[in-house]
Every structure is written in structure tokens, then in C-alpha cells.
Amino acid sequence: MLRAAVIVGVVAVLASVSSAAPVLEGRMTDSSSFDPPTQVHLALGDTAGASMVVSWITTNASAGHVYYGTSKDKLNTRVEQLADAERYTFQSTYGEHYVSGLIHHAKIPNLAPLTKYYYRCGADGFGYSDVFSFTTPPVVGTSKFIFSVIGDLGQTANSSSTIEHIKSDPTTNLTVIVGDLSYADSAERTTPTRNCTQRRWDSWGELVEHVFANQPLMTLPGNHEIEQEGPPPATQEKFLAYQKRFRMPWKESGATNGNLYYSFEVGPVHFIMLNSYMDFDKGSQQYEWLLQDLKKVDRSVTPWLFASMHAPWYNSNVFHHNEPEETGMRAAMEDIMFKHNVDAIFSGHVHAYERMFPVYKNKTNPEAPTYLNIGDAGNREGPAYLYFPQPKWSAYREPAFGHGRVEIFNATHAHWTWHKNLNSEATVSDDVWLVRNAAIPSSPYKHGLTPLFGRTFDGFAPYKSF
Structure with a gap:
């Protein structure tokens, strides 16, 4: 495809x-x-x-x-x-x-x-x-669906701008957050390690209530949700606040570790939500669960297959470059994501926006997933401005706050836009078509055309005509 x-x-x-x-x-x-x-x-x-x-x-x-x-x-x-x-x-x-x-x-x-x-x-x-x-989502198997994607939200003025932009879009009825929610573990920086100030979870919950009391929030844990504070032996259970405050459909999707990883389906999409900060190696519970979940996906019912994790597998920013959670998870799981024709993979962690060309094993490949790094929702640590020279697999990058939006039109066409926070307005700075083959839902395109990236694809008309 x-x-x-x-x-x-x-x-x-x-x-x-x-x-x-x-x-x-x-x-x-x-x-x-x-x-x-x-x-x-x-x-x-x-x-x-x-x-x-x-x-x-x-x-x-x-x-x-x-x-x-x-x-x-x-x-x-x-x-x-x-x-x-x-x-x-x-x-x-x-x-x-x-x-x-x-x-x-x-x-x-x-x-x-x-x-x-x-x-x-x-x-x-x-x-x-x-x-x-x-508003409830469409029945699984129907064609149209729109959702937002953000990461590394925090609770700053920039965070508020981002969620207000999501709220102001009447067409989106679900938001995916790819980890790092409240930053309760970095509220105090005067201590030898990051001091967890749990009251920050309460202020974050109050900040986002007016948005996420009116549309479902589907999330996964980032490094700031670990909250196992202090030198060894750590005194707190990992992910304690995250596990208590949220209830994702983990049990319904066959997982056994609470909200740490799970999957769900909406309309034409099967979503996989993974955890970068627990065991992901081959043979681990998370890896074996992922294998079984991928095998259960029926691409004739949910033709679109998206995955998310906090730490990005591809990243040309200097910040968080090639961390163990990134390289290790990619080494363990990239092959099975490619084998099962995952369409796009969303990540956060890096506080800048970056879209990759379809890439596999560090080489562009039209049959590979498109990677979208969206850890730029507004956290207190600010944008990540430093980059390495742009690799061939990096299509677009910009160190600014914002959010992403996916509009799925049918089994073959989806439209991705990244909306930059600019003077309190949400300005579209990057948009691209995702195109797949519905005739052979689990197989890649084999037509030999060179993929194009930009505001149109392969001569197709603007998205409103679909």
C-alpha cells in the first residue's frame, strides 16, 4: 500500500x-x-x-x-x-x-x-x-471520521491556546494525546531530582475539563507520567497518578496492565496505543499483546491502522535523539509494524513538529508508515529549536507549538494537517494526503508511482471534493 x-x-x-x-x-x-x-x-x-x-x-x-x-x-x-x-x-x-x-x-x-x-x-x-x-463516534466500519492529535501538553498559556483551538473545531469529536500530560513531575526544579507535585494533576484536570468533558480523550503514558521519584530504591509505583485518574479500554482490548497499552476502534480506524517506558522487547507482555492485536485487525472493516507511542522512532531534532526507549522499541517492533502495513505512527517527547516521509530501516519506502512527531502542544519546557542536518527521510519540521488533525474521507484517503499556534490563531503550516489501497486492504500499492508530498497528491483534487 x-x-x-x-x-x-x-x-x-x-x-x-x-x-x-x-x-x-x-x-x-x-x-x-x-x-x-x-x-x-x-x-x-x-x-x-x-x-x-x-x-x-x-x-x-x-x-x-x-x-x-x-x-x-x-x-x-x-x-x-x-x-x-x-x-x-x-x-x-x-x-x-x-x-x-x-x-x-x-x-x-x-x-x-x-x-x-x-x-x-x-x-x-x-x-x-x-x-x-x-457526540458519539461513528460505527466501526463506516468511512468518515475526524480526530485531533497532540502531545506534551502541560499547563501553560500555550497549552491553553492549543486546547482552545481543538475546542473551536466543531468537526472533531475525539482527541489523542501521545503522553506527557500535566508535567506534575517537573513543577519544582530546586531539588536534586524532579520533585513530583501531585497538585499539578488537579490544576491540569481543571484546565482541560471544558474541552475533555465534551469529547473523549484517549491517551498513553509518557516519561512525565512515570513519577517514580527519587534515587533507588524508588518509593512510588510507576505511573501511579496516570493509572488512577484515567480509564482507557485496556481490559476490553485484551491487555493486562491497566492503561499502559491498549487499542480501540472508531469508524474506519484501528488505533494502537503503546508504552515507551515499560518492557517492549520481543517476548515481553507488551510485544506479545501487540502481535495478537495486529493479527486481529480486519482491514476490510477498519482499513486505517494507526499506532502511537511517546518516544519517536525517527527524529532529526537534537533533543531526545536516539534515546534507548526510541532505538530499542524501534529495533523490537519496526519489522512487525511494517509487516502489518501500519499507515501512520504518532509520537511526542520532542517539543517540535516533524513529519517524516514513509520510512523503514532509515530509508524512505512508499510501503512504510508515515511518522508524525507532535510533542508540541504547549509544555513549560518550550520548543526544541536545535536540529541535525535534515535527513532524506525528514519531510517537514518546525519548532513551534500546535496540534494535528486527521480527517478520514473513506477507505483510501485521509488528510493530515498540522495547525501552528500563531498569535492565538491556529494556522495550517503543513498538510498532506495519506493514500492507501482499499481494493487490497492489507497490501501496499504496487503501481510504481513516485509518492508526492504537499497540498495535493498524485493529481487529486483538494480534500473538500472527497
Whole structure:
């Protein structure tokens, strides 16, 4: 196929459903019991996008539920938690003893595709959230779908610009974050090692709520989610906050390590979410899971196959160049990604945008995946400006903040755009067609044409005509 022009964790609370009419107290006046949800966010609740997980945090309200419906004024269906929420404790090597709020997860099942739902979460006697809404994704196997991709978000003014740009696009109903979310592990730089300040997770959750309470956020862990602070022996469980605060469909996709790696499907796409910071060598749990997941993909149903991990396999920036997680994972997995005709691979870690030509074993190859490095969403460490001389496999690179957008038109054509943050506006600075062969979904193109990269591909008309 010609590819391009161009989880140790908390088991989320499942839920039962009732249709009893709700009595919502809303903003209560009794301050002694007032404990409404904060940091509300969504994730797909299964591998096919037919359910939605609602996550939120309260101070003391251990019980909780979600009311939802297709009318803002008729939230008539109630989803109950099957277990109390839970806290986690983080003892910093350098003094901070943090106890989280109570973290809730509830799943809304059996949702209709391409339907707008309204919901609010909370608990009787403690108060409820505002009413949020989301639009469900298309049925697996349908052709059209649009989503955003970001990495290394953080919580700066640049971070805010990026998520506002995503929010302002009414056509996107899902965002993929390829790791490094809150940067809670780098809030204090005066200590011998990076001091984890877990309160930064709370401020991050509040920062992104207005976006990701209204569209699902599908994420994977980066190096800043490890949070195993201090010299050996480290005192904290790896990925502790990440595992507790999010609920991805890991169990539904056959994984056994919580949110650390998993897959899901939406419309015409099969997404694979991998972990650069746990064992990925041949024979490891993650590697064997990946093999089985790739074998299960039916390209006649989901013709597009995308993979993501935090540390990029190809990178011409001086920063994070050829780190062990990058070269090691590539050595272990590049062959099977190529064999199974993965169309594109998204990564972060490097705080600059870079798009590669289709590349395999350091050589351009039209049958290989297109690599897209998108670790430029706005983190506090700033853009990575230093580059090596541009390799032949590097198509476009720019050290600026922004976000990516993928618009899939059908089984053969998808349009990638990278939107740079420029004076608070999202300006398209790079765009390219990804083109594949639907007639032989699991095979590459063999027509011998030279791939072109740019605003059109192979003479095709602008994307709006598809």
C-alpha cells in the first residue's frame, strides 16, 4: 500500500443503568456537604466506541452516578457506580505528602452512533456537575471520521491556546494525546531530582475539563507520567497518578496492565496505543499483546491502522535523539509494524513538529508508515529549536507549538494537517494526503508511482471534493 503522500492499574468502575427520573440538587447551599465533581473528562468505554466512561473527582463523596439523555432538559437515565471511588497517596522524596480526592469512573453503555448526548455527574446530597455533552463516534466500519492529535501538553498559556483551538473545531469529536500530560513531575526544579507535585494533576484536570468533558480523550503514558521519584530504591509505583485518574479500554482490548497499552476502534480506524517506558522487547507482555492485536485487525472493516507511542522512532531534532526507549522499541517492533502495513505512527517527547516521509530501516519506502512527531502542544519546557542536518527521510519540521488533525474521507484517503499556534490563531503550516489501497486492504500499492508530498497528491483534487 502506498501509505502517504506524504496498564498495573485501577480497574474502572462499570455501571448499571436505570431509567428513574432524576432529582438533581445542582448547586447546594449547605456548604458542609457541598462537594460537586471537578476535573470531569471522558474516554471511550470499549474498543468499538459504543460506550463512554465519565471520570471525575470529589473531596469526600464516595458514591456517585451519571444522569444522561439526548435532551439537555431530560437527563432521564441514571448510571450507577458499582463500587466506591478511591484515593491514592503520593509521598514525595522531598516533602510533599499528597492524598488525592476521590476518583470516580462510571460507564455509559449502549450508546447510539453519531448521536449527541447530555450528561451530568455527582451524588445525591453532595451536588452535581454542570451539564456537559458529547457526540458519539461513528460505527466501526463506516468511512468518515475526524480526530485531533497532540502531545506534551502541560499547563501553560500555550497549552491553553492549543486546547482552545481543538475546542473551536466543531468537526472533531475525539482527541489523542501521545503522553506527557500535566508535567506534575517537573513543577519544582530546586531539588536534586524532579520533585513530583501531585497538585499539578488537579490544576491540569481543571484546565482541560471544558474541552475533555465534551469529547473523549484517549491517551498513553509518557516519561512525565512515570513519577517514580527519587534515587533507588524508588518509593512510588510507576505511573501511579496516570493509572488512577484515567480509564482507557485496556481490559476490553485484551491487555493486562491497566492503561499502559491498549487499542480501540472508531469508524474506519484501528488505533494502537503503546508504552515507551515499560518492557517492549520481543517476548515481553507488551510485544506479545501487540502481535495478537495486529493479527486481529480486519482491514476490510477498519482499513486505517494507526499506532502511537511517546518516544519517536525517527527524529532529526537534537533533543531526545536516539534515546534507548526510541532505538530499542524501534529495533523490537519496526519489522512487525511494517509487516502489518501500519499507515501512520504518532509520537511526542520532542517539543517540535516533524513529519517524516514513509520510512523503514532509515530509508524512505512508499510501503512504510508515515511518522508524525507532535510533542508540541504547549509544555513549560518550550520548543526544541536545535536540529541535525535534515535527513532524506525528514519531510517537514518546525519548532513551534500546535496540534494535528486527521480527517478520514473513506477507505483510501485521509488528510493530515498540522495547525501552528500563531498569535492565538491556529494556522495550517503543513498538510498532506495519506493514500492507501482499499481494493487490497492489507497490501501496499504496487503501481510504481513516485509518492508526492504537499497540498495535493498524485493529481487529486483538494480534500473538500472527497
